[in-house]
Amino acid sequence: MKMRNCVIVEVPLHITSIWLPRYTDDALTTGSMGAGVVIRPGVRLRVTPNSGSRPDVEHVNAVLGRFGVGFSVTYESPVSLGVGYGMSAALTLGTALGAAALLGKSMLEAAKLAHVIEVEFRTGLGDVIAEYFGGGIELRLRPGPPGIGIIDRIPYSHDVKIVTVDMARGSTPAMLRDLADRLNEVGPRYIDALIKEPTYEKFLELSTGFSRDIGFLTNELESRIRACARYADSYYVKKGVLVFLTRNDETEQLLECLSKLGLRGRVFQLSNVGVEVILYNDR
Ligand SMILES: Nc1ncnc2c1ncn2[C@@H]1O[C@H](COP(=O)(O)OP(=O)(O)OP(=O)(O)O)[C@@H](O)[C@H]1O
Numbered sequence: 001m002k003m004r005n006c007v008i009v010e011v012p013l014h015i016t017s018i019w020l021p022r023y024t025d026d027a028l029t030t031g032s033m034g035a036g037v038v039i040r041p042g043v044r045l046r047v048t049p050n051s052g053s054r055p056d057v058e059h060v061n062a063v064l065g066r067f068g069v070g071f072s073v074t075y076e077s078p079v080s081l082g083v084g085y086g087m088s089a090a091l092t093l094g095t096a097l098g099a100a101a102l103l104g105k106s107m108l109e110a111a112k113l114a115h116v117i118e119v120e121f122r123t124g125l126g127d128v129i130a131e132y133f134g135g136g137i138e139l140r141l142r143p144g145p146p147g148i149g150i151i152d153r154i155p156y157s158h159d160v161k162i163v164t165v166d167m168a169r170g171s172t173p174a175m176l177r178d179l180a181d182r183l184n185e186v187g188p189r190y191i192d193a194l195i196k197e198p199t200y201e202k203f204l205e206l207s208t209g210f211s212r213d214i215g216f217l218t219n220e221l222e223s224r225i226r227a228c229a230r231y232a233d234s235y236y237v238k239k240g241v242l243v244f245l246t247r248n249d250e251t252e253q254l255l256e257c258l259s260k261l262g263l264r265g266r267v268f269q270l271s272n273v274g275v276e277v278i279l280y281n282d283r
């Protein structure tokens with residue numbers, strides 16, 4: 001078969017709000033239960049079968065190494081690595097899908113490989129499956145990658161918008177280590193409650209509660225943003241990113257209010273679609 005000469009992969013971002021790590025002795029059954037928002041614009045990768053440039057990210061090299069190829073990978077992203085948008089998973093998944101598409105290999109197997117690499121680096125547990133399937137507001141029912149994990153979706157109104165504020169950078173392996181006991185202590189209660197009542201309203205309430213309970217949403221931060229909360233349905237914090245769920249007609253007021261506090265908001269849509277993988281012959 002003639003090899004195509006370019007693949008464009010679009011991967012939405014994922015900001016988990018509630019999560020409970022589940023580790024086994026196999027990376028394919030390791031993952032997390034929980035919920036989060038899948039948003040776009042996300043990461044757009046271009047993978048070509050020549051040895052051109054490649055981002056300086058160990059995940060990308062690990063994927064190409066497992067496929068035994070030296071493809072070129074370039075990407076554009078609205079956000080940086082390390083803040084909490086599931087960016088490392090998006091790059092890993094996008095590279096794996098792009099390489100597999102060029103080689104005529106299975107997308108599902110490529111997604112499994114991306115999940116395994118995320119688990120091995122301890123940079124993600126539930127991001128790959130969420131980004132692969134989309135769903136807007138997702139609910140992870142069984143840990144693992146696409147094909148093994150199970151993911152459901154929570155319906156939401158057409159006018160919901162996501163506004164995020166980058167507050168800090170942090171290491172995911174350190175976060176998972178530091179929070180391990182607390183997550184095991186509080187996680188099951190939140191996940192059971194959301195599975196029992198998988199609605200938008202419950203997602204809002206539990207996401208804020210979980211962020212407070214694990215110490216991401218501090219009293220100090222809540223008092224700082226209190227004046228702006230009236231322009232949102234709710235808010236939560238994941239690692240270094242503050243997330244608001246708001247509505248079309250309140251988005252501008254929320255952004256203005258945040259900017260008065262010196263906080264720069266970014267606007268995203270919920271992404272019902274997951275990854276998109278398109279082959280091109282001449283680019
Ligand atoms: N400029 C950079 N800033 C942060 N991390 C970087 C950078 N360049 C490469 N990396 C690598 O990218 C990975 C970042 O993974 P991490 O999971 O912390 O980020 P994320 O996916 O954006 O956040 P999260 O998983 O919490 O959503 C690490 O392995 C890190 O070594």
Ligand SMILES: CC(C)(CO)[C@@H](O)C(=O)[O-]
Nearest residue numbers: 016019032124125126127
């Ligand atoms: C571990 C994690 C919080 C890192 O982004 C995420 O992958 C998740 O929700 O499992």
